[in-house]
Amino acid sequence: MAMAKRDTYTPESLLAVAVEVFNERGYDGTSMEHLSQAAGISKSSIYHHVKGKEELLRRAISRALDGLFGILREPDALEGAAIDRLQYVVRRTAEVLMAELPYVTLLLRVRGNTDTERWAMERRREFDHEVAELLKTAAADGDLRPDVDVRLATRLLFGMINSIVEWYRPGRGGAATSDEVADAVVRTAFAGLRV
Amino acid sequence: MAMAKRDTYTPESLLAVAVEVFNERGYDGTSMEHLSQAAGISKSSIYHHVKGKEELLRRAISRALDGLFGILREPDALEGAAIDRLQYVVRRTAEVLMAELPYVTLLLRVRGNTDTERWAMERRREFDHEVAELLKTAAADGDLRPDVDVRLATRLLFGMINSIVEWYRPGRGGAATSDEVADAVVRTAFAGLRV
Numbered sequence: 001m002a003m004a005k006r007d008t009y010t011p012e013s014l015l016a017v018a019v020e021v022f023n024e025r026g027y028d029g030t031s032m033e034h035l036s037q038a039a040g041i042s043k044s045s046i047y048h049h050v051k052g053k054e055e056l057l058r059r060a061i062s063r064a065l066d067g068l069f070g071i072l073r074e075p076d077a078l079e080g081a082a083i084d085r086l087q088y089v090v091r092r093t094a095e096v097l098m099a100e101l102p103y104v105t106l107l108l109r110v111r112g113n114t115d116t117e118r119w120a121m122e123r124r125r126e127f128d129h130e131v132a133e134l135l136k137t138a139a140a141d142g143d144l145r146p147d148v149d150v151r152l153a154t155r156l157l158f159g160m161i162n163s164i165v166e167w168y169r170p171g172r173g174g175a176a177t178s179d180e181v182a183d184a185v186v187r188t189a190f191a192g193l194r195v
Numbered sequence: 196m197a198m199a200k201r202d203t204y205t206p207e208s209l210l211a212v213a214v215e216v217f218n219e220r221g222y223d224g225t226s227m228e229h230l231s232q233a234a235g236i237s238k239s240s241i242y243h244h245v246k247g248k249e250e251l252l253r254r255a256i257s258r259a260l261d262g263l264f265g266i267l268r269e270p271d272a273l274e275g276a277a278i279d280r281l282q283y284v285v286r287r288t289a290e291v292l293m294a295e296l297p298y299v300t301l302l303l304r305v306r307g308n309t310d311t312e313r314w315a316m317e318r319r320r321e322f323d324h325e326v327a328e329l330l331k332t333a334a335a336d337g338d339l340r341p342d343v344d345v346r347l348a349t350r351l352l353f354g355m356i357n358s359i360v361e362w363y364r365p366g367r368g369g370a371a372t373s374d375e376v377a378d379a380v381v382r383t384a385f386a387g388l389r390v
Contacts, residue, residue, distance in 0.1 A: 083389060135388075145382065145390050152371055152379040153388060155362055156355050163354025176347055184347040187340065192387030193330075193348060194278060195340055 011059075014039060014049050018056040019102045027057055027106075028113060054116050061110070061120045064103040067096040068127050082137035083144065087190055089131060094161050094185045098168055098178040105165045128158060157189055206254075209234060209244050213251040214297045222252055222301075223308060249311050256305070256315045259298040262291040263322050277332035278339065282385055284326060289356050289380045293363055293373040300360045323353060352384055 009017075017039045021030050032053060036043045050056055071077055071092040077085050097104045107124060110117040132154040138144045144153075164181060176184070204212075212234045216225050227248060231238045245251055266272055266287040272280050292299045302319060305312040327349040333339045339348075359376060371379070 087389075143390055144388055145386060147378075147382060148388055149371070149375065149379055152376060153383060156358070156379060156383050157388075159358025159361070160351050160355040163351070163358060166354070167350055176344070180344065181347060183342075184344055184351060187342060188348060188351050188387070189383060190387045190389045191340060192383070192385045193333075193339055193343055193352075194282075194385045195338055 009039060009041060009045070009049065011049055014046065015056060015059055015063075016102070018053070019060045019106055022057065022060070023102055023105050023109070027053075027110060027117070054114055057106075057110075057114075058116045058119075060103050060106050061116065061123075064100055064107040065120070065123050065127075067100045067103070068093065069123075071096060072127075072130055081143060082134050082141055086131070086134040086138050087186055089134060090157060090161065090189060091182050091186050093131075094164060094182045095178060097161060097164055098170065098181065101165065101168065101170065108162050108165060128154060131157070160189060161185060204234065204236060204240070204244065206244055209241065210251060210254055210258075211297070213248070214255045214301055217252065217255070218297055218300050218304070222248075222305065222312070249309055252301075252305075252309075253311045253314075255298050256302050256311065256318075259295055259302040260315070260318050260322070262295045262299070263288065264318075266291060267322075267325055276338060277329050277336055281326070281329040281333050282381060284329060285352060285356065285384060286377050286381050288326075289359060289377045290373060292356060292359055293365065293376065296360065296363065296365065303357055303360060323349060326352070355384060356380060 018030075018035055021034055021038045025034060030053060032043050032046060035046055035053065035056070039046065050059075071089055074088075074092065076088040077092070079085075107120055110120045112118045112121050132150060135144065135148075135150045135154055139148065139150055144150075164185075168178075168181060169175060170178065213225075213230055216229055216233045220229060225248060227238050227241060230241055230248065230251070234241065245254075266284055269283075269287065271283040272287070274280075302315055305315045307313045307316050327345060330339065330343075330345045330349055334341075334343065334345055339345075359380075363373075363376060364370060365373065
């Protein structure tokens with residue numbers, strides 16, 4: 001009697017495989033067949049865990065968003081001068097991006113063809129908006145240089161942080177650690193490069 | 196007697212159409228048929244101008260690279276303290292990116308599947324390397340803060356500058372001008388946000 005192939009996937013480990021495939025092929029370019037091949041289990045086994053690829057996308061995006069929005073509820077993001085809270089949030093955003101690299105990479109790449117993608121983009125804008133509010137408060141406190149345009153500075157800050165997904169690979173020999181990268185982001189953005 | 200459809204394209208205007216299609220569909224996803232449709236001329240008319248889509252890619256990438264490498268030969272990039280030359284090059288890089296937006300966008304998106312793409316990535320690395328050398332010299336002069344890691348700072352600088360292609364759209368009402376964006380990049384990177 002043939003044994004049925006054992007499905008040893010948990011929702012968590014299946015998600016990790018799916019995110020890898022989404023990031024490699026793009027969400028649009030990924031079929032259930034691709035996911036089945038990458039996971040080495042049948043499509044019906046995948047359907048045992050999830051309704052379809054959009055549910056996997058939603059779970060993966062949620063993981064990235066939970067990490068990011070969680071930062072805003074941490075004590076150092078809530079107490080103290082806005083400029084210090086801003087600096088804390090910027091550092092933590094870089095850290096969460098690196099800790100949840102494939103999930104945040106996926107979040108940054110979605111382009112809005114499905115409800116889940118549009119929801120992801122909307123939530124991402126909300127996060128950016130929260131950070132922009134901190135910049136505004138810091139500016140009102142007189143702690144930002146007066147020539148800083150809040151909207152442009154927010155965009156450039158996220159441009160700098162989000163670009164980390166393009167080159168950061170944890171554990172690569174000789175590469176910068178997450179701490180070193182987060183330090184560099186905070187120093188560059190807040191103190192500037194010039195002595 | 197039917198008149199042949201007049202081909203009013205110049206190499207320049209055909210290139211502009213091709214770059215638009217490459218950026219929208221991705222270079223890999225663009226066929227000569229797509230280019231023919233977008234330009235409203237026959238494939239044989241396109242072949243009258245170029246050997247194929249890779250030649251269009253090479254011309255488009257060359258235009259971006261000529262703009263970028265041209266910066267390094269401008270007097271202010273060649274004379275003076277390294278920190279000032281660096282600041283000048285950073286500003287001009289942002290400016291060229293915005294002036295040649297579709298061409299630089301294409302350069303930043305190529306991924307290395309053809310000889311032309313690999314050449315583009317190699318030339319881009321050379322440009323980054325030139326900027327990193329300026330950072331090193333500025334550090335040796337004592338004009339960079341001593342805690343700046345040159346390699347990380349170079350990556351974050353380009354992360355910030357290159358992210359402009361994601362949102363800058365010239366002439367959109369109420370949007371920042373190229374000058375304002377270039378100012379914001381220079382101020383954020385060199386002076387930092389904090390008072």
